[in-house]
Amino acid sequence: MSTTGEPRRPDVTTVELVGGVEALGVELHEHDERWAGTYLEHRRRIQHALAAVDVDVEHIGSTSVPGLAAKPIIDVVVVVDDITAEEDYLDALLAAGYELRVREPRHRLVRTPARDVHVHVYGRGDPAIDEYLLLRDHLRSDAEDRALYESTKRALLSERWDDTNAYADAKTEVIDAIKARARAARGR
Template sequence: MPDEERDAYLDTVLIGGREPVTIVVRDYDPAWPDRFETLRARIVDALGTRALDVQHIGSTSVPGLAAKPIIDILVTVAQVEAEDDYAPPMYDAGFALRVREPGHRMFRTPERKVHVHVYEPADQAVTDYLDLRDWLRFDDSDRTLYAVTKRDLARREWTDMNAYADAKSAVIAQILARAREWRSYRPSRVLSAIPNRFLHRPVCGWGR
């Protein structure tokens, strides 16, 4: 998408508009999974059974991967467009709505250290997020490739976080293609290489 079209689109979906940003990529922090668990409990407490699944996604969910110190969380709900059903409890729990686009909402904390992405379970983005995460947890080469890419991009100046994300898209597409191939045949012996605590699992029995 040309820059002008991308910017015009962002202006329609970003609540509060585009924001200048300095990208900081840090070495993996072993505290990130515990941070997610605290946030997961907060979201589940706020949404109850309206949260069909709550998952840790993004680079902070991959042990050993350098990342921006932002916890990304994936929440699935029955109907994303039924915003009045889940947004007020999220506000009460301290999350502000940042993105509103068809099929997707994104909430964040005031400190901008947590991003909560809301989708419906059948959305392709849900599968892609989890496939990418699980593959990077397993494959050293792509984990290194992704880390090098992010560190290189972090040295540049960006007008908005979305511009930085777009710049990673080509590499992510390559890695995701391998992740999808892996998903199509991954045997139990491959999954056994991933510690149990990091495997995709439903929350409180409500998951897919």
């Protein structure tokens, strides 16, 4: 970021989906304790690649919630100072073996060639980060909402999805309701 705290340049204004739309061909797996280890391996890989950059790295998504069935895709959020300064992080992540999948306003997504680890990059202070952590932390502590979320995912995955983004969008109503309960429980 500049000395004024502003991004170095305007962010992208469109969604670039590298490789186009992809059908969702993954099923839910019971929680696997190895997912935490896979996250830690990628956390080290990311921190090594971005050693010259001030970053925060967190395990998010269903694989970060013990007891929750999930698609076996590890989701990681990486927080950088300036999402528009791709030269600070993107080349290093690509050199570390990740591939660019999505470039959109306020968000970049890189993933492993095997598509089993998704790394979501956001600028520091982006509200999406708090939303991910709110959902993760609530699902870790609330068995009822964890069961609701899992049953919703199971029902949705019984359908055919030609676009992984459409599957994600279909969960939004339930996720929003869970996050509203999480905020209420935290007194927000």
